[in-house]
Amino acid sequence: MLGATSHIAGRVLPAVGRVPGNVVEAVASRPGRVAAAGEVARRFGARVHDGYDALLGDPEVDAVYVALPNSEHVTWALRALEAGKHVLVEKPMALSEQDCLRIGRAAGDLVVMEAYMYRFHPQQRKVVQLLGRGEEGCGEAEGRGEGEGGGIGELRVVRAAFAYPTPVEGNIRFDPALGGGATWDVGCYAFDVPLWAFGVEPCRVWARFHGDPVDLGAVAVLDFGDGRSAVLDYSLEYGPRAHYELQGTRGSISVRNAWTTPHEDGVITVVTLDGVREEVVPAADAYELQVAAFADAVRGRRESLVVPLDHSVRVARVGEALIRANAVGDWVDLTSR
Template sequence: MNTSGQAVWGVLSTANIALAQVVPALQKSDRLVVGAISSRDGDRAAEAARSLGIARAYGSYEALLADPQIDIVYNPLPNHLHVPWTLKALEAGKHVLCEKPLALSAAEAATLSEASQRTGKNVREAFMIRHHPQWLRARELAQGGALGEVRAIHVSFCYDNRDPKNVRNQREIGGGALLDIGCYAVAVGRFIFGGEPERVVADVDRDPDFGTDRLTSAIMVFSGGRRLVFTCATQLVRSQEVQIIGTTGRVLIPVPFNQPPDREARLLIDDGTVLKGGAATIDTFRAVDQYLMQAESFSDLCMTGDVDPYGLQDAVRNMSVIDALWESEQTRGWSAVKAT
């Protein structure tokens, strides 16, 4: 922690999401400071530090973890490196905000538990949407009875990326649609319904060259017959949308995941009297940076020692659903979600 009492963050790698979105968001805060950035390429780290105005640059991840001034590490490394480097950060006495998915399986995610408990350091999976006002309002409407009994959620999240060098198209390091963006749909169901799915079924289309899932569709069934249906894809036109559907109303979130920080967000609330939402009420939210809100939430929690509602156990549960979806692909049938 620096002399002003702000938590000091260190960034583990120069991944694009860090340089383009997360670091600029953190630098808007007066409650934390980005103190260092690292890369396996020292020149690249130095250039990133210069361009973003970060005080220290390190030519290795180990050097950043050894910096005694760093309180919290942000880990945006490729998926297969999330757990190994989060574990190293915990052992170095740092809290960790790790990009989604936290791990490649629930069992791998759970291996962080002992180190987290022993060191007293927090691990959070970076689902930034849970901090955006549009999502907090959507959950309030869904759980507060404004839509009647909410029985269904529909999620679509797609983009087109066919670059064989892109980490999202490399199966052996955790590429593919489900781990990259389908994990958001899993988190949405658990966030809105306020519980865990009991069983799932998935159908997967894999790229013949990459081996990654380029199109995955699934059903997640929650208690009381409630269900979330989603499609995620890496080789379709860029699009995203969420509908939360109840017995007397529905909520449409037009830009649920990548809401720009400089534009106001909208929820469309419709009672179904006019087809296609012609009579919808529109809730509008001022422009906010959801990455900033996520970082300040986690930073404050780490500094105060409060219990994290989105801590490691939550990440393990999300991965348990993804494990069941992979199992369903193999069995070509329904798969029970294992309790954690």
């Protein structure tokens, strides 16, 4: 674990220990912060390294979780791959399409996966089934969203809102030098949803941000062509909200909370011409399921990679395009690359 004292590490490290066959071998801190990391290490019976390079040189470590500020993800993912380690990297994997592609080229036979924990929750699997996409979990949706499983017809509009009121004091999310801002934090979740739901990237995007020196929130529209769109809002100022809705020609599928806690049931509402029904999905720990899927991929079961590298490339491309759209005050075309 690189970034053992981060907030997200407090959720992922316990999950690692609960997955059979997985062990927290070692954690690392920035040079000079070994005492704080040592407290974390003692909770899991792990070794502590003074500096990230020291951990990457540990022969007992097979895979590394990168839980560092956004601006550090690419550097340390690449160094971990160079050291022969598999990598689970906190989202966003990178702040640019080209950096995602660099990681892909460096990976070779090693596993790299971006950590979108909500994609591993059973309610996500249920949504995919309701879309008529078969039994295979929560991976990329195929084609144009014409599944009949939920009776909602052709998928036409995705609405997604991801937001959480975030304290500013000492928070790396508000530091532009560290890749801060709403777009690369909660925004990633918002545009992740239509990308897997439609299974393709948009033709063009539009966005309006507010905030300085980083974006604190945004509204955005993604145009997928042929009457298919996504309407998004995300923010570090209001919430909590992690809702998305898939609107088809004959109905809709709504997820009340994609960020369910380990003790909270998932609730999905399906509205069709035949009426309204709720699907309740038993509580589960999305972080634990994410770790288990990553471990399965490391052991050779690559079909467990719910978030493949080509999807991460799409997410980074859309994030960059939204930033450009806000800067130019107009639509940004993604078809002319």
